Amino acid sequence: MITLxxxxxxxxxxxxxxxxxxxxxxxxxxxxxxxxxxxxxxNINFVAFSRFVPQAxxxxxxxxxxxxxxxxxxxxxxxxxILCIFRTRRTVEADEVNLLKW
Amino acid sequence: xxxxxxxxxxxxxxxxxxxxxVVAKRIFHSALWLAxxxxxxxxxxxxxxxxxxxxxxxxIYAGAVVSLLLFAVxxxxxxxxxxAQQHLTKHGVLPMVGSIVMLAVLVHLSRxxxxxxxxxxxxxxxxxxxxxxxxxxxxxxxxxxxxxxxLVMAMIAAIVLARRDPEP
Numbered sequence: 001m002i003t004l005x006x007x008x009x010x011x012x013x014x015x016x017x018x019x020x021x022x023x024x025x026x027x028x029x030x031x032x033x034x035x036x037x038x039x040x041x042x043n044i045n046f047v048a049f050s051r052f053v054p055q056a057x058x059x060x061x062x063x064x065x066x067x068x069x070x071x072x073x074x075x076x077x078x079x080x081x082i083l084c085i086f087r088t089r090r091t092v093e094a095d096e097v098n099l100l101k102w
Numbered sequence: 103x104x105x106x107x108x109x110x111x112x113x114x115x116x117x118x119x120x121x122x123x124v125v126a127k128r129i130f131h132s133a134l135w136l137a138x139x140x141x142x143x144x145x146x147x148x149x150x151x152x153x154x155x156x157x158x159x160x161x162i163y164a165g166a167v168v169s170l171l172l173f174a175v176x177x178x179x180x181x182x183x184x185x186a187q188q189h190l191t192k193h194g195v196l197p198m199v200g201s202i203v204m205l206a207v208l209v210h211l212s213r214x215x216x217x218x219x220x221x222x223x224x225x226x227x228x229x230x231x232x233x234x235x236x237x238x239x240x241x242x243x244x245x246x247x248x249x250x251x252x253l254v255m256a257m258i259a260a261i262v263l264a265r266r267d268p269e270p
Contacts, residue, residue: 001220002109007150008212010113014120016205021124023197029174030129033136036167037120040143043155051150051227052219058230061152062237068155068162069249073256075167079174080263086178087266 007048015041028082028092032075039071105221108149116142129179133171140164154231 014037021034043064050060086092119139126132144159238246 001222002106003218003220004216005212005218006109006113007146008216009209010117010146012205012208012212013117015208016201017117017120017124019204020197020201023200025124027129029171029178030132033123033132033171036136036163037123037139040140040163043159044143044146047147047150047152047155051152051224052221053217058233058237061155061230061234062242064152064155065158065234065238066242066245066249068158069253072162072167073252075170076256076260077263079170080260082174083177083264092178 004048004052007044007052011041011044011048014038014044026093026095028085028094028097029079031094032078032082036071036075039067043067105149108145112142112145112149115139116146129175130172133168133175136171137164137168140168151227151230153229154234 018034018037018041021037022031025031025034046060046064046067048060050056050058082092085097089097091097116139119135119142122135123132123139126135140159140163144156144164147153147156147159
């Protein structure tokens with residue numbers, strides 16, 4: 001039967017896949033996608049706790065609404081920044097944008 | 103019993119799609135796999151009785167954010183040899199070690215004495231949309247307003263950043 005631990009394990013796996021992607025991707029848009037994966041893993045945890053812990057009530061679901069809001073903001077501003085970088089440097093590879101790196 | 107089947111179906115598909123997001127050769131394919139992964143997570147939300155969040159996940163994540171990502175991919179491709187390739191970094195072992203350590207920590211934390219209630223013994227919540235909306239406008243009113251201000255700020259910032267400078 002499905003318990004809280006199943007959801008926690010699934011979310012942990014999703015989070016680690018996203019973490020690995022964020023660490024290894026060179027394309028800045030790929031890094032943003034990996035971050036979205038990690039945020040989704042966190043959202044699964046929030047909803048699972050809100051469902052399986054009776055004292056929690058609906059706070060977890062309300063928190064997920066805020067997480068989705070912030071993630072949408074992050075995607076919009078992040079992609080605008082990546083467009084700016086592409087216009088000036090003609091690349092979106094994260095390790096080729098090293099102007100500030102000594 | 104169908105709930106168990108749906109859990110494993112959505113969970114396995116979400117994990118597969120997440121792996122494909124990370125290892126796909128073309129960044130455009132990554133974005134499409136990300137859409138599939140987000141839809142599976144929406145299914146999991148539905149399984150947990152969070153119907154409002156499942157709808158929001160489909161509308162905002164799989165709809166808006168992924169199409170934004172696809173536009174960004176198409177605007178920043180260099181079309182080397184007809185298709186935008188993407189590469190992983192050369193130093194592949196350190197991220198792997200870090201991820202495995204992180205997984206060990208998370209699995210260890212998930213065993214930390216949480217109540218192991220089976221999902222079929224939980225009471226049926228029914229639709230939670232009204233309750234979530236009520237909480238948003240009573241208990242969480244201030245964060246709700248701050249979130250709307252944040253959205254306006256992000257919108258203006260994205261317009262200002264992505265706009266081409268007017269010709270002098």
